[in-house]
Amino acid sequence: MSNAAAIRPGRPALPEWVRRLPEYLMIWVPLLLSAAHLVSFSLWTIWISFTPSTLVPVSGWVGLRNYTAVLASRNWQIAFDNLLLFGSAFVVLSAATGLVLAILLDQRIRGENVLRSIFLYPLAVSFVVTGTVWSWLLNPGLGIQKLVHDLGWTSFKFDWLIDRDMAIWTIVIAAIWQSSGFAMALFLAGLRSVDADIIKAAQIDGAGPVRIYRRIILPSLWPITITVVVIQLQFAISTFDLVRALTNGGPGIATQLPALVVYDLMFQRSLLGRGAAAAVLMLLILLAVLVPYAAWRYVQRRRALHA
């Protein structure tokens, strides 16, 4: 590799920093833009949440008034209760479904690749598409209920989509369908990394498959389980598109979620201060999940280093 430019005579030598300017720009501009937007946008939104801003951002200080207003609103309370229910039901059920799928696929069955593609394809599709399709399937006058009625079983009832108490479960169903494949992919990778020698030793000792799963394989999966749970929770907390397409928060405000409240406050009611406060509350919910997870990861890594 020759560096002809540097040794060619008769060319005025540029100072080091000028010669290296393109490289500095290439390294720093994108990274700084990215880091600066994250930090300044967060700080700015936090600041707005303490101001009396409505239609436009204004300076001023109202303390926690925006927060108390959001927390006291029925909209937010329903959204928060829904998040607790949707978050826990979705996370538990999608992890369970993913684990079952992974264990089934791990039985050295034929067509594993095709099956894996089938369980993962919903992840390639947008939540808008998923939500729209499930809104048709679950619509009592169009989808599954109508089909069963047309087949002659006219007392069959499956109208969760328009039932205030059950509507949130339609979002659970669609979300499980969309993202169980993700849990499956992670669990499958975990199953494949279990030490084959240990399993062989257990088999020689006469342990049956059920016992091997319960005593050796499943316990080794718990770190992956935590990762799956945290990522699915992160998804649940920021769910927006899916609800927008499936129920649009309805019937009434029965399937309201925090992300919809933020959007509603910011862009439909033009209450920027309260919208920002709701966004910060979302961030706090997320941190309540992520900070313990990060601490746990840190301890795990330290332990691995000292082991």
Add this chain to the structure above:
Amino acid sequence: MRDRSFAPSRIWIYLVVALIAAAWLAPLAVVVLNSLRTNEEIAQGSMIGWPQHLAWSNYAAAWSGFCVAETCAGIRPYMLNSALVTIPATIFSTLLGAIAGYAVSLWRFRGDNWIYGIVTLGLFLPQQMRLLPWTIVLRDLGLINTLAGLVLIHTIQGLSFTTLFCRNYYVAIPHELIRAARIDGAGFFRIFWRIILPLSGPILIVTVIWQFTHIWNEFLYGVTFTTGQQQPVTAALIALSAAVADIPQHGVQSAAVIIAALPTLLIYLLGGKYFVRGLTAGAVK
């Protein structure tokens, strides 16, 4: 216990797996079938049924016929919008992410760990925290309701993912390789071009697939920062369902849904292995 056979004791495994797979395919099958049924046919029965005649005209209507918000050009202009946002934003964020990932993993410079740490926080920061500031930035740049505005957002936000993906891939490249090239007088760009890029095939495919899928499927920014004719296809689909709420056209709507989902589905079918790698790489942040 682990042979690839159809032994009788293993039939139940195949049965269970086949049942679940059918459930997973059912929504896709329903939409594909509906896209070939006429609106009247669906109105008489349910959304779930076999087409009597193949109504291919639904696709023509969905592509360039039906009306959203008083414009009757079908889904085509919105597909074009999505492409004009997704393709540049994917290329920019991937390229810049590859360079940034190379810089923080192999070139090393003062403060690299700090800035990398902050950039990866972008994986976690909810979009809701950035909505208002982006509104102001786009307004000041005159990019509200433009596709260029969305390209800018997705390029900058995408950097968090692309830098992480590439950095995690490049740390496995031996430092000696870089050191030797530097002693030979090769600079930052020459090393990137001659050594790093030729080794980057797999990770660039993973990153491009991930970015394309995410940007194409994104909805919140599209619906917040664009209106009417400038909207990407995800936002247009929602507008379509709202527009036809009184007189549903489920056949045409199904065809529109299929068309809108087709680009990412095709990419998934062609690059499934890389798609999954991106999913799991994103998971083990």
